[in-house]
Amino acid sequence: MADPGLRSNLRIAAALIRRAGNEILRVPGAAIPGVLAPTIFFLGLTAVFGNLTHLRGFDTDTYQNFIIPVSLLQGAGFTGAATGVNLARDIEQGWFDRLLVSPAPRPVLLAGLVFSASLRSLVPATFLLSIGFAIGVHWPGLLGLLVTVLLMMGMGTLAACWGTVVALKFRTQSAAPLMQALTLLAVLTTTAYAPLALLTGWLHDVALYNPVTKILEAARQGFVGTVTWGDTWPGLLALAGLLTLLVLLALRGMRRTAY
Amino acid sequence: MGERLLTNARVVAALGARSVKQTFRRPQLFAPILVFPSLLLAIQVGGAGRAVDLSGFPQVHGFLDFMLAGAMIQATLLAGNSGGIALAVDIEMGFTDRLLAAPISRYAIVLGRLAGTAALGAVTALWFIAVGLIFGAHIEGGVAGATLIVLLVMLSAVAFGGIGAAVALRTGSASVVQGLFPLVFVILFLSSAFFPANLMLEPAASVADYNPLSFIVEGIRDLVVSSLSMTAFLKAIASIAGIGAISVGLSALALRRRLRTGG
Amino acid sequence: MAAIEARGLERTFPGGVIAVAGVDLEVNDEEIYAFLGPNGAGKTTMVRMLTTLLRPTGGSARVAGHDVVSEAADVRRSIGVALQEAALDPLMTGRELLQLQATLHGIQRGQAEELARDLLARVGLTRAADRRVGTYSGGMRRRLDLASALVHEPRVLFLDEPTTGLDPVSRKAIWEEVSKLNAEGTTVFLTTQYLEEADRLADRVGIIDDGRLVAEGTPDQLKAEIGRPHLEVRLMEGEFDEAERVVARFGRPMPARDGAVLVELEHGASAVAPVVRALDEAGLSVESLDLVEPTLDDVFVAKTGYHLEGQDEVEPVQEPE
Numbered sequence: 001m002a003d004p005g006l007r008s009n010l011r012i013a014a015a016l017i018r019r020a021g022n023e024i025l026r027v028p029g030a031a032i033p034g035v036l037a038p039t040i041f042f043l044g045l046t047a048v049f050g051n052l053t054h055l056r057g058f059d060t061d062t063y064q065n066f067i068i069p070v071s072l073l074q075g076a077g078f079t080g081a082a083t084g085v086n087l088a089r090d091i092e093q094g095w096f097d098r099l100l101v102s103p104a105p106r107p108v109l110l111a112g113l114v115f116s117a118s119l120r121s122l123v124p125a126t127f128l129l130s131i132g133f134a135i136g137v138h139w140p141g142l143l144g145l146l147v148t149v150l151l152m153m154g155m156g157t158l159a160a161c162w163g164t165v166v167a168l169k170f171r172t173q174s175a176a177p178l179m180q181a182l183t184l185l186a187v188l189t190t191t192a193y194a195p196l197a198l199l200t201g202w203l204h205d206v207a208l209y210n211p212v213t214k215i216l217e218a219a220r221q222g223f224v225g226t227v228t229w230g231d232t233w234p235g236l237l238a239l240a241g242l243l244t245l246l247v248l249l250a251l252r253g254m255r256r257t258a259y
Numbered sequence: 260m261g262e263r264l265l266t267n268a269r270v271v272a273a274l275g276a277r278s279v280k281q282t283f284r285r286p287q288l289f290a291p292i293l294v295f296p297s298l299l300l301a302i303q304v305g306g307a308g309r310a311v312d313l314s315g316f317p318q319v320h321g322f323l324d325f326m327l328a329g330a331m332i333q334a335t336l337l338a339g340n341s342g343g344i345a346l347a348v349d350i351e352m353g354f355t356d357r358l359l360a361a362p363i364s365r366y367a368i369v370l371g372r373l374a375g376t377a378a379l380g381a382v383t384a385l386w387f388i389a390v391g392l393i394f395g396a397h398i399e400g401g402v403a404g405a406t407l408i409v410l411l412v413m414l415s416a417v418a419f420g421g422i423g424a425a426v427a428l429r430t431g432s433a434s435v436v437q438g439l440f441p442l443v444f445v446i447l448f449l450s451s452a453f454f455p456a457n458l459m460l461e462p463a464a465s466v467a468d469y470n471p472l473s474f475i476v477e478g479i480r481d482l483v484v485s486s487l488s489m490t491a492f493l494k495a496i497a498s499i500a501g502i503g504a505i506s507v508g509l510s511a512l513a514l515r516r517r518l519r520t521g522g
Numbered sequence: 523m524a525a526i527e528a529r530g531l532e533r534t535f536p537g538g539v540i541a542v543a544g545v546d547l548e549v550n551d552e553e554i555y556a557f558l559g560p561n562g563a564g565k566t567t568m569v570r571m572l573t574t575l576l577r578p579t580g581g582s583a584r585v586a587g588h589d590v591v592s593e594a595a596d597v598r599r600s601i602g603v604a605l606q607e608a609a610l611d612p613l614m615t616g617r618e619l620l621q622l623q624a625t626l627h628g629i630q631r632g633q634a635e636e637l638a639r640d641l642l643a644r645v646g647l648t649r650a651a652d653r654r655v656g657t658y659s660g661g662m663r664r665r666l667d668l669a670s671a672l673v674h675e676p677r678v679l680f681l682d683e684p685t686t687g688l689d690p691v692s693r694k695a696i697w698e699e700v701s702k703l704n705a706e707g708t709t710v711f712l713t714t715q716y717l718e719e720a721d722r723l724a725d726r727v728g729i730i731d732d733g734r735l736v737a738e739g740t741p742d743q744l745k746a747e748i749g750r751p752h753l754e755v756r757l758m759e760g761e762f763d764e765a766e767r768v769v770a771r772f773g774r775p776m777p778a779r780d781g782a783v784l785v786e787l788e789h790g791a792s793a794v795a796p797v798v799r800a801l802d803e804a805g806l807s808v809e810s811l812d813l814v815e816p817t818l819d820d821v822f823v824a825k826t827g828y829h830l831e832g833q834d835e836v837e838p839v840q841e842p843e
Contacts, residue, residue: 023613
């Protein structure tokens with residue numbers, strides 16, 4: 001009866017991704033805050049800080065080009081954090097036990113959870129990019145867009161792994177602010193508001209060493225200039241490194257919760 | 260008559276204390292009020308701090324001095340939203356019905372919630388004053404200025420809290436009130452909370468010029484970056500009074516409707 | 523090979539709370555074993571350890587021939603579980619849930635669809651199959667939960683308080699289904715706080731109190747340990763003392779209660795007819811005659827000092843010599 005192996009594991013992951021999609025497809029209006037928020041922040045921050053580009057050291061004269069990748073990463077981060085909140089809810093309500101008591105391998109359960117976040121992050125991103133291009137954001141080229149989307153989906157996966165770690169540790173939705181806060185911090189303690197040379201105080205030092213800075217810079221390049229391998233590989237490397245760390249943490253969390 | 264007033268005052272105080280305790284016991288309510296605005300303040304000061312070099316930027320001791328007022332108002336708006344969410348949860352769980360069945364004034368129920376929000380406003384004002392001072396800000400208005408800042412923030416909290424309460428009473432749904440969260444940021448971005456209106460991009464700059472929230476922020480900011488200006492202070496008070504009249508009025512109407520229709 | 527074996531199974535939680543304090547038990551193949559105890563006795567903790575959701579802190583256990591710690595994946599392949607909270611996704615339909623369950627067990631799509639259809643019919647949910655679970659009643663959710671535990675035809679079925687909170691009709695439906703499953707060869711381990719459920723369904727009952735197994739046996743064996751059935755005779759007219767002398771010939775007299783003469787019948791229920799005849803021959807008119815069997819509650823009280831349902835402390839009952 002059973003069909004073990006890769007095909008079965010892929011089917012399990014796909015089924016869990018489909019289930020995660022129900023949150024936005026079957027709850028009317030549930031998707032709206034998550035879809036709108038990154039765009040609201042993008043438009044708001046552009047309107048508020050738009051004239052920062054007059055400072056010497058800005059490598060673009062249009063703030064919206066500078067800030068749109070930040071909003072994309074933020075949106076992916078919130079989607080990932082929401083995955084953690086949903087997992088905490090599933091743990092509180094006993095649904096997660098149903099998955100744990102099945103023979104599905106733990107890494108496959110984790111994969112289903114976190115990859116659903118990376119796919120769902122495409123929803124707010126599509127809306128944001130549509131609005132962005134409509135108001136004149138620079139077209140990054142197909143390659144630039146692909147690099148940005150890949151890094152953004154990677155960010156969603158990272159945030160989902162972090163959300164999973166927190167959910168498995170605390171097993172309660174009350175831990176939601178911890179999931180959201182760290183995701184927000186990770187994206188904003190970078191060159192989010194201004195280039196590195198224009199950052200002041202502690203933020204300059206943190207942004208210098210924050211690996212998410214590399215991810216952001218790689219995602220930004222098409223919007224503010226041209227895409228080069230030299231500016232892309234550090235972002236990919238940073239993403240790969242963070243993913244490795246957080247996936248290992250999440251797997252460890254799974255093993256501790258349910259061996 | 261005097262005794263009834265005293266009883267109602269005690270009820271308002273008790274319900275206010277409960278709402279403050281509730282907030283500090285649940286991270287989901289507490290974090291948006293202090294943690295997130297503090298993080299954002301730190302990041303915005305570090306990220307956009309060089310804005311003080313822009314031509315046309317007001318004379319300030321530092322960008323932190325400029326940003327403190329916006330952070331306080333952001334926190335207060337979120338406190339108002341949190342209060343609305345908590346009231347909606349009370350309605351959903353039937354606690355409000357229990358209060359309505361008690362021999363207390365109906366309006367004490369809403370006023371209690373608003374009293375709690377005002378107390379939270381005071382906490383946020385004191386918190387950001389302390390944070391500002393620790394990280395090098397100057398309160399040019401001195402102790403008197405700081406006292407007036409706390410007063411303005413507390414009154415703002417009541418005004419904003421009325422909006423959250425009105426939505427909670429009208430809908431009885433915590434998730435609807437929660438949905439107002441992004442709206443808070445829309446209103447903030449369309450004001451001079453985070454940047455001088457004259458240096459914002461259009462059309463946000465024009466909206467900010469007339470946004471009552473800008474007057475409130477400017478009134479508080481004034482006490483931080485310079486000594487008290489009656490004009491700015493009175494504009495802030497008038498804006499708070501205007502928003503408060505509408506929001507508290509809407510709360511009262513929503514409460515009456517709820518009592519009349521039972522839902 | 524026993525379907526379930528536990529040797530000194532223990533679970534201590536952080537803070538020193540001992541939820542299960544060294545339980546030994548064995549459940550035979552194709553048996554229905556009921557774990558009876560009040561809230562907080564350790565029933566759910568036992569189930570969670572046996573179903574690999576919780577790691578024991580001492581002792582060992584084997585389910586379907588596999589160790590619950592070192593062969594956890596094999597255990598999961600052999601068991602079906604319906605936990606205390608019928609944890610179902612309210613946004614999914616009943617059919618989708620069963621298909622997901624089948625996928626989790628490695629069952630291919632076509633087969634999963636067929637299984638879902640058959641199981642929905644079996645538990646009487648065909649008409650509600652494509653409705654969201656959030657619209658289901660409590661009884662429907664339990665039936666769906668049970669169906670999802672059966673998707674892969676498990677060898678051992680764990681049911682944690684399967685009928686708590688259900689109305690009598692739904693409860694009866696679950697009992698019938700459990701009996702049917704057992705008749706088809708499934709071993710059932712169920713926890714319950716309902717005496718009638720244990721009495722009616724179980725081949726054997728284990729009584730757990732404060733993390734310890736305090737008694738174990740078939741319902742009849744456990745009741746027999748406590749005592750034999752007794753007769754309560756109320757007279758319409760006639761001598762009370764004469765009646766006491768008559769019934770004393772058939773067993774051990776017990777203290778009178780509420781105007782009734784009580785006797786513990788030496789030969790059980792078969793002595794009722796002779797007692798009636800003897801009373802009649804003595805010219806005594808009987809108003810009412812009740813045969814009172816020991817109940818599992820009596821057993822519970824004897825072993826723990828309190829009633830299971832109501833959980834009031836009582837004086838320990840003296841067991842007959």
